[in-house]
Amino acid sequence: MPHSQAQYFKNVLLSAKNVDIICHESTDKDSSNSALALAQYLKSKDINSRIILSQDINSLNIKDKSLTIVQAKDLKPDNKEKIVFCVDFSSKERVADNVSDYIKNYKIYGIDHHCDTDITNDFICIEKPLNTNSIDARKAFYVDISAKSASAIIYRMFEALGENISKLQAYELLSGLLSDCNKKGLVQCDGKRETITLSQNFIEDKNSFEIFKKLISKLNKQDIKEIIKSIDLTCNLTPLEKEFQKYLHKHLQFSKNGKIAYSVIPPNSRLWSDLNEDNSTTSTIMNRFRQEILNSSHDIKAVLVFYKSNQNYRLSAHCKQDNLLEFFKYVQNHTDKNIPQSMGGHPNRGGGKLKSLNEKDCKQWISDIISCEDFFD
Numbered sequence: 001m002p003h004s005q006a007q008y009f010k011n012v013l014l015s016a017k018n019v020d021i022i023c024h025e026s027t028d029k030d031s032s033n034s035a036l037a038l039a040q041y042l043k044s045k046d047i048n049s050r051i052i053l054s055q056d057i058n059s060l061n062i063k064d065k066s067l068t069i070v071q072a073k074d075l076k077p078d079n080k081e082k083i084v085f086c087v088d089f090s091s092k093e094r095v096a097d098n099v100s101d102y103i104k105n106y107k108i109y110g111i112d113h114h115c116d117t118d119i120t121n122d123f124i125c126i127e128k129p130l131n132t133n134s135i136d137a138r139k140a141f142y143v144d145i146s147a148k149s150a151s152a153i154i155y156r157m158f159e160a161l162g163e164n165i166s167k168l169q170a171y172e173l174l175s176g177l178l179s180d181c182n183k184k185g186l187v188q189c190d191g192k193r194e195t196i197t198l199s200q201n202f203i204e205d206k207n208s209f210e211i212f213k214k215l216i217s218k219l220n221k222q223d224i225k226e227i228i229k230s231i232d233l234t235c236n237l238t239p240l241e242k243e244f245q246k247y248l249h250k251h252l253q254f255s256k257n258g259k260i261a262y263s264v265i266p267p268n269s270r271l272w273s274d275l276n277e278d279n280s281t282t283s284t285i286m287n288r289f290r291q292e293i294l295n296s297s298h299d300i301k302a303v304l305v306f307y308k309s310n311q312n313y314r315l316s317a318h319c320k321q322d323n324l325l326e327f328f329k330y331v332q333n334h335t336d337k338n339i340p341q342s343m344g345g346h347p348n349r350g351g352g353k354l355k356s357l358n359e360k361d362c363k364q365w366i367s368d369i370i371s372c373e374d375f376f377d
Contacts, residue, residue: 006160018082019049024089027055031088033176034150037169061230072096086110088150093342113147148208151176170218189228191235233284248289255373262304278309290318301376313354322347335368
């Protein structure tokens with residue numbers, strides 16, 4: 001991040017009376033840990049802040065109990081003077097409905113590494129963060145689509161400001177970085193063996209690899225083991241979670257041309273309800289499932305899982321050839337324009353949302369998406 005952009009954010013944040021740090025819906029560790037590191041920075045500067053997330057707090061393994069954390073479902077309007085800072089998202093579609101309505105009342109700032117910015121037109125998109133001398137970087141939103149995680153961007157902001165991050169911040173940011181890279185298959189965290197395996201693609205990504213080395217140097221072996229186990233939640237599953245793991249494989253289906261593999265969790269699934277639905281563990285299980293199926297056959301080009309999340313029906317997806325966003329555009333152009341859906345994410349990993357839990361609507365949505373199989377021909 002250019003120094004001018006980092007300094008701009010510092011001036012904005014330290015002049016605020018209160019800061020609400022907003023995480024995206026179905027909050028993952030990259031979003032929550034970016035927020036935690038930022039909140040710890042603000043606390044060190046005597047700025048009041050709170051983190052708004054839409055995930056069970058316990059499932060995110062949050063170490064710092066001193067910070068104010070509010071779940072999105074419990075968010076209520078107040079009259080405090082404040083700013084809103086978004087981490088790991090830049091689309092209105094990625095927050096709960098009540099959060100979306102809430103943040104309309106405030107000036108919005110934020111960082112992201114996705115290319116779906118639509119919260120504000122006042123943003124900057126940088127593809128090569130190490131070569132930014134010509135960039136006009138005084139913008140409310142900073143979007144670096146080359147970064148592999150939001151945690152990496154937060155680290156670069158602290159670095160640009162000359163801030164020496166604490167051991168706790170290093171712990172949070174490394175956990176966020178590895179979590180997102182683990183989902184992408186760039187690293188593999190093995191909770192049973194307590195190891196991290198770096199792919200060649202990760203090592204060749206100078207930005208991510210450099211940040212990884214700097215963060216890991218601040219931590220001891222026990223810290224690193226904790227991080228690995230917090231990411232690879234499949235290493236210690238309950239019987240119910242193991243049943244869910246088997247369910248995904250048992251209900252695996254394929255499109256007619258065999259290019260799309262998918263598993264459906266109905267909106268009224270008792271098993272899904274008993275698992276408390278969308279949380280860190282079920283998300284990890286689904287992520288592992290998608291990658292396993294994608295790597296099991298040369299013919300399979302995309303793997304989707306459909307499931308209920310709050311009051312919406314969702315899909316999460318992995319794609320083999322970094323064309324997932326093009327597939328999503330194809331789907332949206334070949335389905336009913338009146339369907340209340342949204343899609344986005346990364347070139348090889350992303351998701352979608354249908355704003356309905358009606359069984360007929362969900363079945364039709366699944367059918368419409370799978371019928372777009374010819375995209376991969």
